[in-house]
Amino acid sequence: MVVCGDDGLAHRLTAELRDMYGQQVTLVVPPAGSTGAPARTRVVPAGRASALFGRMTAVVARPQSGDRGAIAQRLIEAADLDEEALSAAGVEQASALALVHQDDEVNIRAALAARRLNPRLRLVIRLYNRKLGLYLERLLDQAAAVAAPDLERETVDASTTVLSDADTAAPSLAATAAVGTSKVVQADGLLLRAVERMPGERGASAGPGLCTLALLSASGGDPAGADGPDGHGGRGPQLLPDEQSVREANGPAASGPAAGGPTTTGRPAAGRGTIELQAVSYTGPAVSPGRLAGRGAPLGQLFSRRLRWSLFGVFASVLALAVASWLTTRDNPLHAAYLTLLDLFAIDDPAIGQPVSRQVIQILSGLTGLLLLPVLVAAVLEGLGTFRTSASLRRPPRGLSGHVVLLGLGKIGTRVLAGLRELGIPVVCVEADPEARGIALARRLRVPIVIGDVATEGVLEAAGIERAHALLALTSADITNLEAALCARTVQPELQVSMRLFDDEFASVVYRTLRAAHPQAVTRSRSVSTLAAPAFAGAMMGRQILGAMPVERTVLLFAAIDVAGHPLLEGLTVEEAFRPGSWRILALDLAAPGERRPDLSAPLPDAGKDRRTELVWNLPQGYVLGAQDRVVLAATRQGLAELLAGAPRVRAGATR
Numbered sequence: 308m309v310v311c312g313d314d315g316l317a318h319r320l321t322a323e324l325r326d327m328y329g330q331q332v333t334l335v336v337p338p339a340g341s342t343g344a345p346a347r348t349r350v351v352p353a354g355r356a357s358a359l360f361g362r363m364t365a366v367v368a369r370p371q372s373g374d375r376g377a378i379a380q381r382l383i384e385a386a387d388l389d390e391e392a393l394s395a396a397g398v399e400q401a402s403a404l405a406l407v408h409q410d411d412e413v414n415i416r417a418a419l420a421a422r423r424l425n426p427r428l429r430l431v432i433r434l435y436n437r438k439l440g441l442y443l444e445r446l447l448d449q450a451a452a453v454a455a456p457d458l459e460r461e462t463v464d465a466s467t468t469v470l471s472d473a474d475t476a477a478p479s480l481a482a483t484a485a486v487g488t489s490k491v492v493q494a495d496g497l498l499l500r501a502v503e504r505m506p507g508e509r510g511a512s513a514g515p516g517l518c519t520l521a522l523l524s525a526s527g528g529d530p531a532g533a534d535g536p537d538g539h540g541g542r543g544p545q546l547l548p549d550e551q552s553v554r555e556a557n558g559p560a561a562s563g564p565a566a567g568g569p570t571t572t573g574r575p576a577a578g579r580g581t582i583e584l585q586a587v588s589y590t591g592p593a594v595s596p597g598r599l600a601g602r603g604a605p606l607g608q609l610f611s612r613r614l615r616w617s618l619f620g621v622f623a624s625v626l627a628l629a630v631a632s633w634l635t636t637r638d639n640p641l642h643a644a645y646l647t648l649l650d651l652f653a654i655d656d657p658a659i660g661q662p663v664s665r666q667v668i669q670i671l672s673g674l675t676g677l678l679l680l681p682v683l684v685a686a687v688l689e690g691l692g693t694f695r696t697s698a699s700l701r702r703p704p705r706g707l708s709g710h711v712v713l714l715g716l717g718k719i720g721t722r723v724l725a726g727l728r729e730l731g732i733p734v735v736c737v738e739a740d741p742e743a744r745g746i747a748l749a750r751r752l753r754v755p756i757v758i759g760d761v762a763t764e765g766v767l768e769a770a771g772i773e774r775a776h777a778l779l780a781l782t783s784a785d786i787t788n789l790e791a792a793l794c795a796r797t798v799q800p801e802l803q804v805s806m807r808l809f810d811d812e813f814a815s816v817v818y819r820t821l822r823a824a825h826p827q828a829v830t831r832s833r834s835v836s837t838l839a840a841p842a843f844a845g846a847m848m849g850r851q852i853l854g855a856m857p858v859e860r861t862v863l864l865f866a867a868i869d870v871a872g873h874p875l876l877e878g879l880t881v882e883e884a885f886r887p888g889s890w891r892i893l894a895l896d897l898a899a900p901g902e903r904r905p906d907l908s909a910p911l912p913d914a915g916k917d918r919r920t921e922l923v924w925n926l927p928q929g930y931v932l933g934a935q936d937r938v939v940l941a942a943t944r945q946g947l948a949e950l951l952a953g954a955p956r957v958r959a960g961a962t963r
Contacts, residue, residue, distance in 0.1 A: 308847055309396045311335040311388055311417060312407035315809055315836035316433070316472055316843070320405060323844040325380070327948040330847075333381040333396045335388065388417045393424055403429040403847045407472075411435060415443065418467075422447050426454035430467045431846045435718055440469030468846040472839035477722035479838050479857040483805040483831050484711045484732060484777045500585045501856055517893060517924055520941060521546045521858045522556050523580035544859045546943050549887040553581070582858060584893070584941070614685055621679045625651060628672050635664040651676040703735045703755040708774035710735050714761060714791050715782035716745030719807065719835055723781060728752050735770045737761060737791075761791045767798065777803040785809055789817060796825060803829040809836065838862070841944055848951055853907055853939070864947050867896070867907050871934040873950060882928040889946030894922040895930070896937040903937060 310321045313336040324330040385392035388408070398404055404421050406414040411434050418432050430447060434440040447467040455465070501520055522545040545552060556579045625647065633643035649655035650672030658666045710733035713724055720736075721744050727734050736749050736756045749756050759766040772778065778795045780788035788806045795802050804821070808814040814832040821830040841862040845852030853865040870876045876884050876892075885891050896903060898921040907922075922939060932938065942950065 308403045308405070309333045309335065309393075309398055309401045310405045310407065311396075312405070312409075312433075313337055314407070314409060315834075316839055317405075317407045319836045319840040320407060320843050320847075323840045323944070324847060327944045328844065328848060328951060329948065331380055333383060333401075335383045335385055335392060335396050338384045338386055388413055390420045390424060393417065393421055398428060399425050401425070401428060403431065405431040405433075405843060405847055407431075407433040407843065409433075411439070418443070418447060422450050422454075426451045427465045429465055429847070429849065431843055432467070432469045433472060433843070434469050435471050435473060437471065437474065440471070443467070444469050466849070470839075470843055470846060471722075472835055472843075473718045473722040475842045475855070476719060476833070476835040476838040477726050480719065480723045480779065480781065480805065480807070480833055480835075481726035481730065483833065484727060484779055484803075501582050502585055504581050504583055517584040518891065518941075519548060519553050519581050520584050520856075520863060521582040522548050522552065523582065524859060544861055545888070546858060546861060546863060547886075547888055547891045547941060547946075549885075552887065611689060614682070614689055617682045618686065621675065621682055624675045624678075625672075628668055628675065632665070632668050635662070635668065647672055651679065701750075701753060701755045703757065703769065703771050707733065707735070707755075707771050709733065709776045710771065710774075712737060712767070712770045712772055712775045712778045712795070714738075714778065714780045714788070715807075716740075716743040716749065716756075717781070717783060718744060720779075720781045721745035721748055723779065724748060724752070724754065728754070735775070737766060737770050761787060761794065767791070767794055772802070773798050775799070775802065777805065779805050781807045783807075785813060792817075792821070792830075796821070796828070800825055801828045805831045805833060807835060808832045809834055844944075845947075862944060864942050864944060865893075865939065866942060866947055867937060867939050868950060870932045870936040870938060875950060876932050876938070877934055879932055880928060881926045881930050881932070884932060886946065888943065890940050890942035890950060892926065892932075892938050892940045894924045894939040895926055896939070897921045897923055898937075900935055900937075907939070 308324055308330045310317055310324070310332060311334075312320075317334070317336075321332050321334050324332050381396075383392065383396050385395070388406075393404075398421050406417050406421075408414050408417075414432050414434060418430055421428055421430065432440070432443065434443070444467045448465075451465045451467075503523070524544045545556070548556070628651075629640075629644040629647040632638070632647050633640050636643060638646075646655060647668070650669045653673055653676060655669070658669045711727060712735050713720060713727070714737045716724065716736055716738040720738075724734060724736065724745055725748065734754050736745070736754055738746065738756060738758060739760045741758050746756065755770075757766060757770045759769070761767060772795050775795075778792065780791045782788055782791075785806075785808050788808060792804045792806055795804060806814075806817070808817065814834070818830060818832055821828075838857055841864060842852070842855040845855060845864055845866070853867060856863045856865065868876070875886075881892050896907075898904070903921075
């Protein structure tokens with residue numbers, strides 16, 4: 308396999324493919340310490356790469372130029388990612404190519420060149436632009452079909468997958484601000500939702516329970532997960548536990564799910580939280596109640612509260628005068644209201660020679676008209692001001708509380724902001740760059756923004772940090788995120804803090820220190836490359852990967868696996884094939900082998916029609932897996948790597 312890139316995601320992806328899946332990996336990087344150098348391709352001597360390879364077993368820090376060969380068996384330096392560089396990397400014989408440069412244009416050019424060199428190549432491309440990525444997938448898949456017409460008859464997976472590290476990591480980062488937020492994976496038109504349940508929690512289930520995916524390391528004091536390296540009391544999360552482990556973790560009162568059977572929603576007060584899998588039928592996106600009404604600006608946004616009360620007082624006075632005129636003159640109610648309006652706007656004749664009551668009402672109507680004039684002028688000015696400032700930055704309203712302070716509106720912060728607003732969570736953004744990528748989105752969503760450096764005194768206070776529910780520090784600088792967390796904890800010691808930190812060792816030290824200093828507060832750290840790398844690695848292995856679901860600082864993968872050729876699955880019952888901590892079978896695909904969809908995670912072409920899913924859940928434990936079966940399973944990275952390592956290899960231009 309070939310990986311092209313030189314940032315954290317590229318290095319973690321290379322280590323993932325090498326350590327978890329046992330793949331031979333070639334890493335293509337720019338020349339070390341050179342900028343603007345002429346295009347050249349150079350294979351790094353094997354001695355240098357081998358020496359570094361023996362000293363490093365995992366990527367735990369920012370890789371330096373001298374450490375890049377430590378994570379790949381073959382390292383190539385190329386100033387320009389052209390056909391020459393791709394050929395030197397062996398793309399013609401490779402099974403998969405990952406293009407994970409931060410520059411979308413570089414990845415697109417390399418993808419087009421790679422598809423010409425090898426139509427049977429499996430492509431994984433990193434793009435931030437989701438709409439462009441969809442078009443690119445179709446284009447490259449069509450190019451592969453034209454260049455290799457016999458591709459469909461072969462068992463080669465020459466798919467094109469476009470992923471975004473921001474989209475992959477954003478749901479987990481947004482979930483840290485909302486305890487109990489569910490994670491969703493799609494399989495054959497069915498949505499699988501993993502719900503976080505705390506000890507003692509009971510609630511109505513949105514769908515049939517399937518199984519317990521994990522036992523969290525946290526207790527009730529930290530419901531979202533004390534996800535430091537040492538976990539809760541030295542215990543990290545337990546992935547894919549068996550029935551006995553669930554009962555022991557939650558006490559004798561807890562009833563865990565039978566293997567493969569339904570789970571209970573109740574949990575005792577003492578014990579460990581769980582993540583349970585539920586199946587939710589897809590019925591199409593629901594339109595929020597205020598979606599149509601929100602086409603126009605609400606009255607509360609156009610006019611201030613003081614102005615609304617002033618208008619209400621004037622209208623009440625006019626109504627009272629109209630009623631008084633009707634009662635005193637015994638005139639027709641409509642005619643009495645008409646005369647009152649004429650008096651209000653001073654366009655009626657003076658009430659000379661008329662009854663005193665009529666004269667008094669006319670004078671009061673004229674005074675009310677004088678009061679109405681400045682109110683109408685103020686309403687016009689406020690309305691124009693609202694439309695004028697709709698494109699400007701909003702300031703946090705006074706008295707705002709229970710909100711999330713989001714620091715950083717780059718690629719990651721922008722995606723997280725969109726996710727938080729979809730969940731209906733109030734957000735206040737802090738950004739030092741007024742031209743940042745997410746400013747336009749925040750303005751469109753009418754999210755308050757504070758422009759300023761977090762190191763400047765008063766910036767976090769302006770965002771209402773003392774009344775906030777949580778702080779999400781998502782800038783690309785670890786030190787800035789740490790500084791923001793420390794400043795926020797000074798103002799509010801029990802604030803829930805989530806930081807984006809690249810270096811795992813640094814994150815471990817920060818986590819333990821903050822937990823020791825503030826034991827009652829929730830502290831979490833997340834790495835975007837760590838969250839995104841399993842999804843990219845899964846896509847490199849083929850379309851069988853349906854999705855990745857983060858569990859604290861670990862990851863669960865969902866995959867569709869053909870049983871044929873897997874000695875750990877074929878010929879065994881569902882109960883015998885279940886390996887706690889490694890993999891667990893969730894569903895069976897009933898579709899005939901020739902009619903199966905190649906990618907179960909892709910949206911259905913007839914999603915708007917009634918379509919019965921071909922997946923059967925809650926399989927009998929005695930069902931024997933045959934060579935013709937395809938199953939959906941949840942697995943750890945190590946477990947899935949072990950399964951795929953035993954899969955039969957496919958020739959004709961690609962190997963699995």
